[in-house]
Amino acid sequence: MNATEAIRERLCAATGPVRIVGSGSRARHLPARADATALDLSDLREIVRLDHGDQTCTVECGVPLATLDAALREHDLELPCLGGGTAEGTVGGLFACDPFGPGNEGGQSPRSLLLGLDAVLADGTVFKAGARVVKSVAGFDVHKLFVGSQGRLFVAARLHLRLKPRPRAEQWFTNDDLDEAAAFRLLHALRQEPLPLPVLQLRRDSDGSHAVMGRAAGRAGYVTGVVQRHGLHSVSAPTSFHLDPPPRGELLTGLAVPSALPELLRAVPAAATFTWLGGGRFQVALPDPGASDRLLAALPNVPASGVLAVATGERHGRGTPIDPGQARLADALKIALDPDGTLV
Amino acid sequence: MAIERDLTRALGPERVLHTRDALLAWECDGFTVLKSRPRAVVLPESTTEVQAVLRLLHAAAVPFVPRGAGTCLSGGPTAGADAVVVDCSRMRRVLHVSTVDRIATVQPGVVNLDLTAAVSDHDLHYAPDPSSQSVCTIGGNLAENSGGPHCFKYGMTTDHVLAATVVCPDGSLAHLGDPAGPRSPHGLDVLGVFCGSEGTFGIATEITVRLCRNPPEVRTLLASFASMSSACRAVGDIVAAGLVPAALEILDQATIRAVEASVYRAGYPENAAAVLLVELDGPHEVVGEEAAEITAFFRKNGALQSEEATTPDERKRLWKGRKGAFGAMGRIDTDLYVLDGVVPRTRLEEALTKITEIGRRHGVTLSNVFHAGDGNLHPNISFDGRDPDATARTIAAGHEILQLCVELGGSITGEHGVGGEKLDHVPLMFDDDDLEVMARVRRAFDPDGRCNPGKVLPQRHACAEVAKWPQMTAEVLGEGAAEGGQ
Structure with a gap:
């Protein structure tokens, strides 16, 4: 039985709301509704096709990211949105819960890397979208809707x-223990490099210290040159790019352009930990809900947008105002693809 | 004529065209086989005016077709006789540029190359570069998810669009995406699915795009080969070595000869079976090392000769032939059918061999110019459209070539879109369930089906004029010729 048939069978067997589960990492910050049936896809872990010459692959949704990364290493390939680090979770989970953006300016976002998929609607309809090749504009890019959908529109079987x-x-x-001015100088100097760094991150800790982190990549001579030109301090690859909120705290994720960074940092409470990735995404680990609400209220004036990605109960998903037109279209797409609201 | 009167009241008589002669220029796009004169053409200049137009059309239940410069090659913006064309070519203001954030917000009628010209003083450029970039518009690029030679390294339009203000078919507004990132933190990538929807979801009236820094160094190399297979193998070696040139383009002998006999003459060796054009950009030390590796791959694959542009003028000369290739085809015959299939890059050689066989079998004049780095083929069939037999053989050969692309694991279109041209080819890739899901998505944006009707998704009841090409293809191929999924 292939992945689409397996998912179709499981969907048809389920009654009531269904929640898709990959590695289960989402449950740590967003517990499932009590009435939802968990649809565990972690056993769908076959790398169906790896065409290293074409630099494309087809994988089942439950393939662990570490497994894929290991397979790609054998052919000197990588999935760029992993940032070169080893992430936990599954491939399906990575795209479904995409933290909306690349790790660097001009870098590859999940939208760019997902070429197509085979998927199943909540009503059991099996469909495909996109293609297996690096370039295709045939039909509508329904697969792009999977990115960031949290598995609430349809279930991706193979990507x-x-x-x-x-x-x-x-x-x-x-480079840590920097003051704000030094951190900004280094960040902006690195943004001027002719080859964008695959990962570039600014961090401010709750003690007020700043750090600039990243990954220089390319030909050996160029990488050495970048490190020397900017006096970078070499470290081993990080295991995660994500912040964890403190106990009883919350995590806010958002988007801000580089020119908004100084204003954004002024809006972030001093007691919070803040990171900004060159692709525009930022995260703030906030000490308590009150601090989160104050920051959410301040963000539109920065300007920046954001939502609470880790929070309890109804607070999860609370964010800056969403454009009503976009919200209307998002609702219409949900109704079009999952009219009974099965996928939660 | 009530709608024409209302539109005139909204925009003034100079910007509402509805006399027969005035509409002539809008009867087709770059796919000239498909012709149809629209009911009227309106020329709005702002988001507010587009909203006013679409509200009037919504109230009167009149279909409409968004249009940019009309350079599309698949009949996408060709309207039926009952539809109004909303021509955005007068919306050509660059609204905002942030050099710090490397983004620009533009109206949809801004010409692709004009955007690069507008930011070049800041050492920036807009990367997607369709061959028509001196004419085509950013709005059209967004609608088609346009590519171009440099998308091998820099990606398609979808990789460069961050946000868009969209006027929905009922005249309401939606702000999609975020200038800081490709997807709003609130959830779905609505802009992602809007991009490439071929003007069937609404009209983007303000578009925020990412700008790229100009590379410190650019090197352009050209190698000629005694066989197409050798050129394809060189491409395979370059890609397999992990090199990512800015562009990897191949022209076959028929194209070389057409180019060299035209005003686009570039000095390509006419005895070669294929030339491979490679462009590298980046820091000096990186480009130098990559050029040496690529030259070695040229030698390994038996290049007849190779050269490197050492001045900007030489670089322009080498590109002149490639950029002018489609124009040069006009020397071969009266009409040109530009195909746009994609195959995995590992199957380029096989695809080209089989395409030659197909052309021979159907007795058509074939030439190939293509984005080899992406596996995006452009087999071009030159034919006399006044000759029904030649037209029929062209259609049959084209269909078989696209069928081959799908059989090899590829796509029926890499960058030109489905439009009205490839409706009969869509079922080669997608079955009824796939298409029904796409139709559901379309209805979410356009419940009444008035926004560029009859395009992208095959349907039985397209309006008569726009359906002319599909009817022709159906007659040649027979009902049900295109079946099965990918």
């Missing part, structure tokens, strides 16, 4: 992915 050559050399770095 067709674009891969990239693994850089011939790389060096992770962290």
Whole structure:
């Protein structure tokens, strides 16, 4: 039985609301509704096709990211949105819960890397969208709707992915204990490099110290040059790019352009930990709900947008105002693809 | 004529065209086989005016077709006789540029190359570069998810669009995406599915795109080969080595000869079976190392000769032939059918061999110019459209070539879109369930089906004029010729 048939069978067997589960990492910050049936897809873990010459692959949704990364390493390839680090979770989960953006400016976002998919609607309809090749504009890009959908529109069984050559050399770095001015100088100097760094991150800790972190990649001579030009401090690859909220705290994720960073940092409470990735995404680990609400209220004036990605109960998903037109279209798409609201 | 009167009241008589002669320029796009004169053409200049137009059309239940410069190659913006064309080419203001954030917000009628010109003083450029970039518009690029030679390294339009203000078919507004990132933190990537929807979901009236820094160094190399297979193998070696040139383009002998006999003459060796054009960009030390590796791959695959542009003028010359290739085809015959299939890059050689066989079998004049790095083929069939037999053989050969692309694991279109041209080819890739899901998504944006009707998704009841090409293809191929999924 292939992945689509397996999912179709499980969906048809389920009654009431269904929640898709991959590695289960989402449950840590968003517990399932009590009335929802868990649809565990972690056993669908076959790498169906790896065409290293074409730099594309097809994987089942439950393939662990570490498994995929190991398979790609054998061919000097990588899935760029992993940032070169080893992430936990599954491939399906990565795209479904996409933290909306690449780790660097101009970098590959999940939208760019998901070429197509085979999927199943909540009513059991099996369909495909996109293609297996790196370029196709045939039909509507329904697969793009999977990115960030949290599995609430349809269930992706197999994903067709674009891969990239693994850089011939790389060096992770962290320059910490910087004051704000020094951190901004380094960040902006690194943004001027002719080859965008695959990962570039600014961090402010709750003690007020700043750090600039990232990954220089490319040819050996170039990487060495970047490290030397900017006085970067080499470190080993991080295991995660994500912040964890403190006990009883919350995590806010959002988007801000580089020019808004100084204003954004002024709006973030001093007691919070803040990171901003070059692709525009930022995270704030906030000490308590009150601090979150104050920051959410301040963000539109920065300007920046954000939502609570880790919070309890109804607070989860609370965010800056969403454009009513976009909200209307998102609702219409949900009704079009899952009219009974089965996927939660 | 009530709707024409209302539109005139909204925009003034100069910007509402509805006399027969005035509409002539809007009867087709770059896919000239498909012709139909629209009911009227309106020329709005702002989001507010587009809203006013679409509200009037909504109230009168009149279909409409968004249009940019009309350079589309698949009949996408060709309207039926009952539809009003909303021509956005007068919406050509660059609204905002942030050099710090490397983004620009533009109206949809801004010409692709004009955007790059507008930001070049800041050492920035807009990366997607369709061959028509001196004419085509950013709005059209968004609608088609346009590519171009440099999308091998820099990606398609979807990789560069961050946000858009969209006027929905009922005249309401939606702000999609976020200038800071490709997807709003609130959830679905609505802009992702809007991009490439071929003007069937609404009209983007303000578009925020990502700008790229100009590379410090650009090198352009050209190698000629005694066989197409050798050129394809060189491409395979370059890609397999992990090199990512800015562009990897191949022209076959028929194209070379057409180019060299035209005003686009670039000095390509006419005895070669294929030339491979490679462009590298980046830091000096990186580009130098990559050029040396690529030259070695040229030698390994038996290149007859190779050259490198050493001045900007030489670089322009090498690109002149590639950019002018489609124009040069006009020397071969009266009409040109530009195909747009995609195959996995590992199957380029096999695909080209089989395409040649198909062309020979159908007795058509074939030439190939294509984005080899992406596996995006452009087999071009030159034919005399006044000759029904030649037209029939062209259609049959084209269908078989696209069928081959799908059989090899590829796609019927890499960058030109389905439009009205490939409706009969869509079922080669997608079955009824796939298409029904797409139709549901379309209805979420356009419940009444008035926004560029009869495009992208095959349907039985397209309006008569726009359906002319599908009817022609159906007659040649027979009912049910295109069946099965990918």
